[in-house]
Amino acid sequence: MLEIKSLGYWYQSPDESLFNDVNLKFEADQTYAIIGSSGAGKTTFLSLLAGLDQPKAGEILLDGQALTQIGLTAYRRHQVTTVFQSYNLLPYMSPINNLLTALAITESQHKGDVAYAKQQLQQLGLTDDQMTQNVQHLSGGQQQRVAIARSMCCDARLVVADEPTGNLDETNTEAIIALFQKIAHEQHKCVIIVTHEANVAAACDQTLKLSNGEFEWVTQPA
Amino acid sequence: MNFIHRAGLSLWAKKGRSLLLILLTAAIMLFILTGLLIHSAADTATTNARKSVGASLTLSANRQAAFKKMRQQSKPSSGSRPTLNMTPVKLSTVKKLTKLSQVTGYNATTQTSVNAKSFSAISTTSSMGASPMGGKMGSSSSQGDIQVNGVTATRLVDSFSTKSAKITKGRGITSADANTNHVVIESELAKQEKLAVGDTIKIKTTSTKKVYKLKIVGIYKAASTTSTQMGPNSTDASNQIYAATSLANTFKGSSYKNTADSVTLSISDPGQVSAAKTAAKKLINTSKYSISSDDSSYQQVKTSMKSITSISNKIIWLVTLAGIVILTLIVMLLIRERRHEIGILLALGEARWKIVAQFFTELVFTLIVGLVIASAGGQVVANKLGQQLTSQTQTTQAQTMSTQSGGQMGGGTPGQGTRPSGGMPGQGGQTQKAAQKTKLTTSIDLTTMVELGGLGLAIMFLATVLAAGGILRLQPKKVLID
Structure with a gap:
């Protein structure tokens, strides 16, 4: 589904590249965990997969088509959805409106479907009252669940998440991981999670370790 | 959206x-x-x-040309006083001017004075008796105690159109009053002499001393019925009567038939004044007549x-x-x-x-x-x-x-x-x-x-x-x- 060919990325100069000549493949129906030490470049790699930035070398292909050909905006709108570590919810809206806005922008089949949006939020344990108040009035954990619900409700085939359970307790973490597994296996999506939590990585189908600019499969894909 | x-x-x-x-x-x-x-x-x-303000062209005798002619004709050796010959405006010339597209109407005015015969004019104390007019035109109508304003229609006179003077009884002079002896008199004069609409008054011309019977068709109230200057009786606002131009011309003498002292041509669009003036100049004898425009109100x-x-x-x-x-x-x-x-x-x-x-x-x-x-x-x-x-x-x-x-x-x-x-x-x-x-x-x-x-x-x-x-x-x- 997603193929990375000779990928290279650096901030200042190619001599100080964060990673170079990376070749990887990610498939649908799978959950992937990317682990690595802080500053290794996990989030940068994720931003490239999310279409928020462009590689300095090589290319990323979705079903054989380069992202530059698809167009990064179109790719973000229709093919990928991102869960950020810092939630990144629209601050002047309620959880429901955040979901409805995402559904409208991504031109989802559920565009304007309030009941669907509510169902997604209920699935993540938000009460009716919490759904209609401003997201800034919610706790960090609740906001993270709204962010996850927003990414899950869209029709994108690729879900990338940056420390999605960083602000959740153990019970909620398990529930979220189970939910990611569900959307990967039942909705035939590809879920890529950047995490430093061992239990999250363990719960994923495949684990990839990034160290010194090199990617290494901890659990080899089948 | x-x-x-x-x-x-x-x-x-x-x-x-x-x-x-x-x-x-x-x-x-x-x-x-x-x-x-x-x-x-x-x-x-x-x-x-x-x-609303409109504009007008005024056709009158060319005073400058008349003075020039007078100076040329005067012989210093003869010792006689030179006379100023002012040519009155012929109404036939006016008819030609009214055909101009910019002209919407005209008011031919003639002024003269007569003496009251069957009534008394409002008297004002004055020691001045000399006529303010000079030359042939002035001499032809020596000063009487009643001033006759010959007009085409009173509604075309500024004081009536701006409502500073208004008809209080009867009606004003209209173009239908041409060649009639209809007059409009001032209310103070009517009050003093107990005159009403329908009454007849008599006047005597100053030049031929002929007596005419005039029928009062209207009474007007002037803006100010007090004399603003010391002078002959006819300058008092109450001693001014309005009549058709033809009647005023009759009082002045037979040579003034179908003429006017001046003619005010109404121009509906002040923007057309200049064009109308140029066109009018081509139709008149400029050595005899002068034409002046007045769109000052509009310009202001x-x-x-x-x-x-x-x-x-x-x-x-x-x-x-x-x-x-x-x-x-x-x-x-x-x-x-x-x-x-x-x-x-x-x-x-x-x-x-x-x-x-x-x-x-x-x-x-x-x-x-x-x-x-x-x-x-x-x-x-x-x-x-x-x-x-x-x-x-x-x-x-x-x-x-x-x-x-x-x-x-x-x-x-x-x-x-x-x-x-x-x-x-x-x-x-x-x-x-x-x-x-x-x-x-x-x-x-x-x-x-x-x-x-x-x-x-x-x-x-x-x-x-x-x-x-x-x-x-x-x-x-x-x-x-x-």
Whole structure:
């Protein structure tokens, strides 16, 4: 589904590249965990997969088509959805409106479907009252669940998440991981999670370790 | 159209910021509306002045040519006093002039004096007996105690058209009264002599001493029935009677048949005065007649309103430019403040133009509320400012005119202002007063609001477009991850 060919990325100069000549493949129906030490470049790699930035070398292909050909905006709108570590919810809206806005922008089949949006939020344990108040009035954990619900409700085939359970307790973490597994296996999506939590990585189908600019499969894909 | 919904949610969530934006927009719109209202009112005033004030051409004897001829004919050795030969205007010439497209009508006027026979004129104490007229025209009608104003119709006389004199009983003189002995007398004279409409009075001409019976068809009230100067009885306003030109000519003598002292041609559109004057000059013998134009009232209003229009235009443009600059800076600040939100929208896949459109929509929402506030206050501000501007402009105008006309007044008949000789008493200053009283009537109508809304939209659009660089350059990764 997603193929990375000779990928290279650096901030200042190619001599100080964060990673170079990376070749990887990610498939649908799978959950992937990317682990690595802080500053290794996990989030940068994720931003490239999310279409928020462009590689300095090589290319990323979705079903054989380069992202530059698809167009990064179109790719973000229709093919990928991102869960950020810092939630990144629209601050002047309620959880429901955040979901409805995402559904409208991504031109989802559920565009304007309030009941669907509510169902997604209920699935993540938000009460009716919490759904209609401003997201800034919610706790960090609740906001993270709204962010996850927003990414899950869209029709994108690729879900990338940056420390999605960083602000959740153990019970909620398990529930979220189970939910990611569900959307990967039942909705035939590809879920890529950047995490430093061992239990999250363990719960994923495949684990990839990034160290010194090199990617290494901890659990080899089948 | 999700961006419209987002714009509404954003404005509602940030009520304080929205309120400040609305107040700022309202202030900008208020000033622009004031400018538009004054501009529109000045245009209307000019148009109304064009319609109501009108203009005229006056055809009369060419005094300069007559004096020149008199000097050439005079022989210093003969010892006789030279005589001034003024040629009265032939009505046949007037008929030719009335065919000009710009001319809508005419008023032929002839003045003469007669003596009261069956009644007594209002007497005023005066030791002066000399006739103010000279030359052949003057001598042909030695001063009597009643002044006869021969007119085509009284309604065409300035004092009647400006309502400073009005018919109180009966009717005025009309063109149908030509070749009749119908007259209109002043109310004070009627009161003193117990005369009423339908009564007959007798007068005696000063030249032939012939007695005529005149029928009173109307009584008018003059603006002032007191003599403003010491002089012969006929100069008293109450001793002035109006009759058809033909009757006044009869009193002057048979040689004056089908003539007039002067003829005022009405021009409906003051803008056509110059063209009418040029065309008229081609139809008259300029060595005998002179033609003068009078559109001073219109010109005064026009100049005054032009000055106000210029000021209002400056207000509009300055406030519009200031509005664009202020709003551009505010939108730039808003974009900086909301970079994170813009980054989120970009990460979700929103098109950049839709994010720009969201900012524009927010401004349009504030504009709509701002327009309502501005329309409520605009009328008051425009009225105050308009009055102030009109007052200042017209004071300056009046000062300029009085300085300019100071030298010209000396040669004219008292009370006639700058009009050519031959005009009716009390004419002249009336129309100028009317012009000076021109007021700016500001009213908010649909056109003004559409114009204001259009300008407002243009300001908002330009401000958004100029500030949109921040959105177009923004990289979501830098905002959301770096």
